[in-house]
Amino acid sequence: MQNLNTYILAIESSCDDTSCAVMKNRQVLSNVTANQHIHAQYGGVVPELASRDHQKNIVPVVHAALKKANIELKDLHAIAITRGPGLMGSLLVGISFAKSLSLALAIPLIEVNHLQAHILAHFIEDEVTLANGFPQFPFLCLTVSGGHTQLVKVNDYLQVEILGQTIDDAVGEAFDKAAKIMGLPYPGGPLIDRHAKEGDPSKFKFASTKVPGYDYSFSGIKTSFLYFIQNNVQKNANFVAENLKDICASYQQHLITVLLRTTKQVIKDHSIKELAIAGGVSANSELRLQILALEKELTIRTYLPKFEYCTDNAAMIGITAYFKYQKKEFSGLDMVPLPRMIL
Ligand code: KG4
Ligand code: ZN
Secondary structure (H helix, E strand, O other), X not given: OXXXXXXXXXXXXXXXXXXXXXXXXXXXXEEEEEEOHHHHHHOOOOHHHHHHHHXXXXXXXXXXXXXXXXXXXXXXXXXXXXXXXXXXXXXXXXXXXXXXXXXXXOOOEEEEEHHXXXXXXXXXXXXXXXXXXXXXXXXXXXXXXXXXXXXEEEEEOOEEEEEEEEOOOOHHHHHHHHHHHOOOOOOOHHHHHHHHOOOOOOOOXXXXXXXXXXXXXXXXXXXXXXXXXXXXXXXXOOHHHHHHHHHHHHHHHHHHHHHHHHHHHXXXXXXXXXXXXEOHHHHOHHHHHHHHXXXXXXXXXXXXXXXXXXXXXXXXXXXXXXXXXXXXXXXXXXXXXXXXXXX
């Protein structure tokens, strides 16, 4: 007999968050994440510490997700896990755990590409998405995270085309590195967002690099920010403290301008009617406002993920696995992590 409902337990452990979700079809029954605070003092994720913390967190996080969902292991139909991209040690912890669980329960293992999952988070069913509707294929997705910056044409749930991407650093790194230069803790993106709210976005100007096609480059912007701070601090030791809000607002605006310039070009050239954003940086309040404003400016529809599905979470792995489950796209127990997995 066909299953009426599909229950999937999904795990995400690609970087520094250990997350587990239980899905009932396209609905999230639970989505529990343990954040690792240990990295803040180092100004970035320390891979060895991240994998050790995943080992500590994974069992309690899975228990908590099952309990919150009120689901028992015997009710599950599949185990989903991030295969990559990500940190080797972090991925290994999640993959080993997921394999053992799928073997013990004799249910399929489903590998998920983390980048695809950020995009498919838009197809999670909840009161908001059911009221507003889901993106219609084909749509353009601007994926902006700590590790990636991509413009992706999404033709179907599991069929995507990369139109452009960063040739060096990700925009999330450009946020985090600038924050570190100003002495703010990791991850600095949310802090820049917060300070920028009270600052003047036109106060300071930054350089940008011209890149051919629809690609991005953020490494030169990071360096220009470093020189900007160094030069000003030489003249006034309190420059950062005295101008923090304006620096954050101006730098954030610069990054958004760079992101949207190419996005708008793609929308024009490819006659795009629907635009979504995904990934950790899509939590940025000013980016969200400026994406929304494109609805009127370009007569398109835009889609912003719920805050809880912007940064890394297992619900996005679960929704992707749901679509793969429909197609019986299962993995063998010989599946290995792919730290540089591409879309
Ligand atoms: O998607 P994500 O959780 O992990 C990766 O797959 O990389 O993204 C993390 C990134 C970090 O660089 C973090 O600073 C950034 O997302 N981020 C933000 C905001 N919230 C998270 N950047 C700017 N503004 C925010 N509100
Ligand atoms: Zn991510």
